[in-house]
Amino acid sequence: MLRKNKRTWRFPFTKVQAGCAVSGIVLYAVMELVFAAGGQAVWEREGLKRAGPGQGETTYHVLVSGLDRQDGNKKVPVKIPVRERKYGEEEARELFHKIQPELIKQMLGENESLEEVRENLNLKGSLGDYGFRIIWESDDPQVIDSFGIIHNEDLPEEGKPVWLRARVTDGSHERRYEFKVMVYPASLTREEKAAADFIRWVGQIDLKQQTEDSLSLPSVYEGKRLTYFLPEEADYRILPVLGFFLAALLHIKEEFDRKNQAKLREQQLLFDYSEVVSKLVVYIGAGLTVRGAWERITAGYKEGVKQGKRNVRPAYEEMVKTAGQLGTGLSEGRAYNEFGRRCGLQAYIKLSALLEQSQKNGSRQLRPALELEMASAFEQRKNLAKKLGEEAGTKLLLPLFMMLGVVMVMIVVPAFLAFY
Numbered sequence: 001m002l003r004k005n006k007r008t009w010r011f012p013f014t015k016v017q018a019g020c021a022v023s024g025i026v027l028y029a030v031m032e033l034v035f036a037a038g039g040q041a042v043w044e045r046e047g048l049k050r051a052g053p054g055q056g057e058t059t060y061h062v063l064v065s066g067l068d069r070q071d072g073n074k075k076v077p078v079k080i081p082v083r084e085r086k087y088g089e090e091e092a093r094e095l096f097h098k099i100q101p102e103l104i105k106q107m108l109g110e111n112e113s114l115e116e117v118r119e120n121l122n123l124k125g126s127l128g129d130y131g132f133r134i135i136w137e138s139d140d141p142q143v144i145d146s147f148g149i150i151h152n153e154d155l156p157e158e159g160k161p162v163w164l165r166a167r168v169t170d171g172s173h174e175r176r177y178e179f180k181v182m183v184y185p186a187s188l189t190r191e192e193k194a195a196a197d198f199i200r201w202v203g204q205i206d207l208k209q210q211t212e213d214s215l216s217l218p219s220v221y222e223g224k225r226l227t228y229f230l231p232e233e234a235d236y237r238i239l240p241v242l243g244f245f246l247a248a249l250l251h252i253k254e255e256f257d258r259k260n261q262a263k264l265r266e267q268q269l270l271f272d273y274s275e276v277v278s279k280l281v282v283y284i285g286a287g288l289t290v291r292g293a294w295e296r297i298t299a300g301y302k303e304g305v306k307q308g309k310r311n312v313r314p315a316y317e318e319m320v321k322t323a324g325q326l327g328t329g330l331s332e333g334r335a336y337n338e339f340g341r342r343c344g345l346q347a348y349i350k351l352s353a354l355l356e357q358s359q360k361n362g363s364r365q366l367r368p369a370l371e372l373e374m375a376s377a378f379e380q381r382k383n384l385a386k387k388l389g390e391e392a393g394t395k396l397l398l399p400l401f402m403m404l405g406v407v408m409v410m411i412v413v414p415a416f417l418a419f420y
Contacts, residue, residue, distance in 0.1 A: 048080060050082050052084065052129070053084055053130065055084055064076050087173060095132075103127055106124060107121050108121070108122065109121050116182060117150065119150065119186075121181075122148055132169065139165075140160075144162050153185075162180075270381065273351075276316075283297070290332065
């Protein structure tokens with residue numbers, strides 16, 4: 001009996017996913033209907049909103065159907081400029097009456113009132129968001145100019161009246177205002193006032209002595225003897241600070257030099273290690289004892305330094321100290337142990353341990369151990385030389401970049417100068 005395989009088909013989305021998809025389609029259809037059917041009516045009913053007075057023209061991008069003679073339903077894109085709104089006669093009259101107190105408040109700046117003006121006025125070319133333009137005029141620009149700058153250096157104490165005129169307009173309507181301003185000299189302290197009076201008096205003397213090569217300063221003023229000093233051009237109080245700063249820099253330099261010396265000593269010790277071990281292997285292999293080989297190595301080093309054939313090396317200097325300790329009667333094991341401790345590197349500590357152990361257990365196994373150590377030391381020296389070569393190449397990058405910058409300047413500057 002044949003059975004038919006029934007294949008069940010499942011909906012590929014969940015109910016929430018399907019609801020979202022359907023909602024998107026419905027919203028799209030609704031928006032298309034609204035803008036397609038009612039868009040033109042909306043523009044015709046509400047119109048294109050104008051910008052406020054003084055805010056300039058606004059451009060709207062509109063789709064218009066009915067412009068195409070062949071296809072009346074085709075929407076043609078159009079840019080429609082809409083001018084800013086203007087005030088009506090009655091509205092402008094009310095605003096001109098309203099803005100006068102605000103205009104006075106704005107122009108005062110840091111002054112308390114127009115009856116006592118000692119600081120600059122704030123004569124702006126506009127007022128708030130009203131869209132009005134303001135043009136200022138002064139009947140005495142020598143005291144107050146059209147920008148509101150006060151020139152009250154030579155005014156008498158009783159002050160001087162100045163009339164300011166403001167022409168306010170929105171392009172269609174205009175109103176003129178007049179303001180009486182009492183300008184007084186700037187408020188000065190007692191010292192400033194005395195200095196100002198003295199300067200005016202010296203100015204009169206300068207006019208009388210203008211034909212002379214120099215101005216002779218008066219020695220007496222208002223019955224008091226005067227003494228003149230030139231202000232100090234330099235402030236020497238910085239010197240103690242510089243002293244402490246230099247002391248700190250010297251301390252940092254000494255610490256830096258100490259670390260560099262320690263690093264250089266460590267490098268020299270590592271370089272000499274393979275040579276020291278190889279000489280010990282040669283002399284011990286020739287039948288000398290460890291002490292005899294040690295003394296032979298130090299004697300050759302001292303002779304080379306004395307004749308100028310060798311430079312002073314820290315590893316051999318430590319060996320010389322150890323040979324001196326052996327000469328004073330110190331045991332070999334202890335002398336070799338202190339040698340490794342003074343060198344401070346793992347390789348020398350291992351060498352001193354081998355030599356010290358040979359004093360306890362005999363020197364039969366010492367030569368094979370030193371031969372293995374010699375092979376390891378030469379490999380270590382090769383790696384160290386490679387590392388130092390890489391560091392030297394890195395240090396050369398800065399001078400190379402500086403030379404590249406100089407070459408670029410030599411090429412680019414003449415090219416730029418050729419255009420002028």
